[in-house]
Amino acid sequence: MAVSQRKLDATEARLSAMALPEGGAWLTEARETALARVRDMGLPARRDEYWKYTRPDTLVDAAATTAAVFDHGEAPVFGDIDRLKIVFVDGVFDPAQSDALDGENLTIERLADIGAADIHWAKDLYGALEAKGQSPVERPLAALNTAFATDGIVIRATGKVARPVSLIYQHVSESSDVVLHHIIKMEEGADLTLLENGPAAARFNKVMEIDVADGAGFHHVRAQGRDHERRAITHMFGRLGKESTFKSFTLTVNGVMTRNECVLELTGDDAIAHVAGAALGDGDFHHDDTVFITHDAVNCESRQVYKKVLRNGATGVFQGKILVQPGAQKTDGYQISQALLLDDDSQFYAKPELEIYADDVACSHGSTTGAIDEEGLFYLRARGVPKDIATDLMTLAFLAEAVAEIESDELSEEISSRLEGWLIRRRQA
Amino acid sequence: MLEIKNLHVKLEEEDKQILKGVDLTVEAGKVHAIMGPNGSGKSTLSYVLSGRDGYEVTEGEASLEGEDLLDLDAEERAAAGLFLAFQYPVEIPGVGNMTFLRTAVNAQRKARGEEEMSATEFLKVVRAKAKTLKIDADMLKRPVNVGFSGGEKKRNEILQMAMLEPKMCILDETDSGLDVDAMKLVSEGVNALRDAGRSFLVITHYQRLLDHIKPDVVHIMANGRIVKSGGPELALEVEHNGYADILAEIA
Ligand SMILES: Nc1ncnc2c1ncn2[C@@H]1O[C@H](COP(=O)(O)OP(=O)(O)O)[C@@H](O)[C@H]1O
Ligand SMILES: [Mg+2]
Numbered sequence: 001m002a003v004s005q006r007k008l009d010a011t012e013a014r015l016s017a018m019a020l021p022e023g024g025a026w027l028t029e030a031r032e033t034a035l036a037r038v039r040d041m042g043l044p045a046r047r048d049e050y051w052k053y054t055r056p057d058t059l060v061d062a063a064a065t066t067a068a069v070f071d072h073g074e075a076p077v078f079g080d081i082d083r084l085k086i087v088f089v090d091g092v093f094d095p096a097q098s099d100a101l102d103g104e105n106l107t108i109e110r111l112a113d114i115g116a117a118d119i120h121w122a123k124d125l126y127g128a129l130e131a132k133g134q135s136p137v138e139r140p141l142a143a144l145n146t147a148f149a150t151d152g153i154v155i156r157a158t159g160k161v162a163r164p165v166s167l168i169y170q171h172v173s174e175s176s177d178v179v180l181h182h183i184i185k186m187e188e189g190a191d192l193t194l195l196e197n198g199p200a201a202a203r204f205n206k207v208m209e210i211d212v213a214d215g216a217g218f219h220h221v222r223a224q225g226r227d228h229e230r231r232a233i234t235h236m237f238g239r240l241g242k243e244s245t246f247k248s249f250t251l252t253v254n255g256v257m258t259r260n261e262c263v264l265e266l267t268g269d270d271a272i273a274h275v276a277g278a279a280l281g282d283g284d285f286h287h288d289d290t291v292f293i294t295h296d297a298v299n300c301e302s303r304q305v306y307k308k309v310l311r312n313g314a315t316g317v318f319q320g321k322i323l324v325q326p327g328a329q330k331t332d333g334y335q336i337s338q339a340l341l342l343d344d345d346s347q348f349y350a351k352p353e354l355e356i357y358a359d360d361v362a363c364s365h366g367s368t369t370g371a372i373d374e375e376g377l378f379y380l381r382a383r384g385v386p387k388d389i390a391t392d393l394m395t396l397a398f399l400a401e402a403v404a405e406i407e408s409d410e411l412s413e414e415i416s417s418r419l420e421g422w423l424i425r426r427r428q429a
Numbered sequence: 430m431l432e433i434k435n436l437h438v439k440l441e442e443e444d445k446q447i448l449k450g451v452d453l454t455v456e457a458g459k460v461h462a463i464m465g466p467n468g469s470g471k472s473t474l475s476y477v478l479s480g481r482d483g484y485e486v487t488e489g490e491a492s493l494e495g496e497d498l499l500d501l502d503a504e505e506r507a508a509a510g511l512f513l514a515f516q517y518p519v520e521i522p523g524v525g526n527m528t529f530l531r532t533a534v535n536a537q538r539k540a541r542g543e544e545e546m547s548a549t550e551f552l553k554v555v556r557a558k559a560k561t562l563k564i565d566a567d568m569l570k571r572p573v574n575v576g577f578s579g580g581e582k583k584r585n586e587i588l589q590m591a592m593l594e595p596k597m598c599i600l601d602e603t604d605s606g607l608d609v610d611a612m613k614l615v616s617e618g619v620n621a622l623r624d625a626g627r628s629f630l631v632i633t634h635y636q637r638l639l640d641h642i643k644p645d646v647v648h649i650m651a652n653g654r655i656v657k658s659g660g661p662e663l664a665l666e667v668e669h670n671g672y673a674d675i676l677a678e679i680a
Contacts, residue, residue, distance in 0.1 A: 374482070375519045376519050376521045378481050378482070378503060379515070379518070379519035379521065379573075380524075380529070380532075381507070382479050382481075382504075382506075382513055382515075383507055383529070383533035383537075383589060384504050384508050384537035384540065385504060385529075385532050385533050385536045386502075386540075387504065389532065390504075394521070394523075394524065396523070396524075397521065397522060397524045398523060400523045
């Protein structure tokens with residue numbers, strides 16, 4: 001498709017404000033190829049179908065809008081969990097705050113370091129899943145990321161990794177504009193839990209490519225930080241091998257603009273992909289979950305569970321697709337997106353899609369938008385629970401189904417208690 | 430304890446008068462029963478007293494121990510000691526029964542300026558009370574009323590009442606949908622709470638429940654009014670002759 005002049009101009013305006021980072025030969029090549037993809041597609045614009053409900057402007061603009069750093073004075077999420085900490089301050093790796101980058105069955109390197117290494121497994125992965133994920137729907141901001149990412153983490157798991165690897169993003173400067181790209185290779189039978197938390201920057205563009213080999217398990221839990229003014233566009237590209245498992249959960253509280261894209265391809269038989277999200281928005285909050293799951297093997301299962309609680313004019317978006325390729329028989333696909341609107345000013349847009357080219361599959365999807373259940377609210381109040389607490393209880397209950405998707409009890413309890421704590425604090429504010 | 434004077438209530442949404450001048454006084458320590466045909470306004474009375482939205486009081490007053498009820502929010506009425514066992518207990522998916530109970534108990538204590546119950550103390554008390562009502566650990570863990578049978582829901586109401594220790598208990602058709610054993614269990618639960626400082630208003634269709642929970646006074650409600658009051662023998666009269674005679678008599 002021809003790219004409009006307007007779009008080209010906007011794309012060049014952004015590109016002229018950026019420079020390809022220095023790197024080794026193969027990385028430079030991958031970046032240049034990605035840059036060519038960006039020029040081919042043009043960056044997202046307001047009229048694009050895939051951006052119908054989310055305005056891409058502030059994610060595309062040459063300069064990032066500044067965002068105040070929110071000092072919430074709370075203990076960091078996952079703080080009590082035994083984990084390997086890797087800290088980025090405004091997108092720059094901070095060795096002083098980070099743990100040593102090693103562990104059993106695990107190698108961890110920085111993207112900034114591996115370009116120079118001529119022979120490296122990452123060569124075959126960096127930008128590969130992203131490039132593949134550009135079809136059938138274009139994701140130009142992910143290609144932009146592959147071209148310009150200054151750093152990121154490169155993980156290879158070769159067996160069961162006992163401690164979770166925890167990426168911690170600190171936002172310090174009001175004008176930080178950060179591009180990070182992580183690649184994760186889960187070798188056959190490996191198992192890893194990856195945690196992410198923090199707002200990262202005023203504007204954050206993050207891509208994560210995860211290759212999950214046969215029989216491997218990848219578990220991901222993320223909390224996107226509480227800064228109100230931050231903006232984020234994140235992409236997760238995953239390939240799932242035979243009998244592999246991919247589970248991802250995202251908690252989003254606050255943030256003026258968030259779009260999380262998740263693009264998974266189940267390429268081996270009997271693979272399982274569960275993706276879930278809980279978002280809590282109040283006021284100037286726009287949150288978009290865009291999910292695309294392709295079944296390309298037999299007897300695979302995928303689940304999408306997304307819940308949003310919106311108030312004071314907050315906006316939620318869900319675009320979720322299950323694509324079942326010819327021959328992907330016995331596919332079990334499930335998708336649910338629900339919004340709880342706590343007032344008349346808030347909005348939820350949902351676009352659930354199924355596209356099925358196999359005949360022996362079970363796919364279902366549902367989407368609901370509703371207000372709080374008045375009967376339930378009265379019941380709680382009639383027992384003496386004040387209205388605001390009753391509302392919060394029902395809010396937590398609504399989100400619980402998404403939180404329950406987290407496999408680890410320790411992590412799901414951490415997320416629940418955070419949600420509860422935030423609700424209490426807001427009530428008391 | 431509970432004093433209702435000339436209470437007139439209409440629906441907020443439509444111009445429909447439901448209560449047309451209810452007068453009722455329940456003294457401390459007493460059990461009053463209200464019987465009456467379907468649609469006479471019994472549930473509406475219980476909802477209006479407990480503060481549900483959707484009703485408009487056009488005339489009259491209601492007070493609990495001299496405190497005007499109608500000015501209070503539902504949660505304030507509960508903290509003041511009013512309890513309604515719902516005719517149709519509400520299911521609340523995702524909220525655990527225990528969490529719900531503890532939140533309710535402590536919210537009321539807090540509202541009254543009392544000390545909150547600790548988690549361990551709460552657990553001890555709730556387990557003991559649940560046991561007498563044959564409510565097992567699983568029911569306590571499950572989301573409020575979700576997947577409960579009719580009888581389980583009603584027992585759960587009585588458990589809440591036992592935990593909250595209200596002064597004025599309104600039971601709206603707590604006997605409906607109960608088999609004989611469950612009825613006995615529920616009645617025992619109620620009778621265990623009878624106390625000189627606690628009053629009951631038992632709404633029912635049937636004499637049956639009143640065999641177990643012995644009322645001091647029986648009222649007949651029809652068409653939005655209390656049309657007749659008497660002793661326990663009034664319930665027997667209804668049981669034998671239905672409402673027709675009584676309604677004809679007052680017409
Ligand atoms: N929310 C409502 N909307 C419409 N009609 C109502 C509502 N609540 C009560 N009513 C009507 O008011 C009358 C009394 O109902 P109710 O109080 O439930 O009676 P009872 O409990 O004695 O059977 C009935 O005619 C009923 O249809
Ligand atoms: Mg009724």
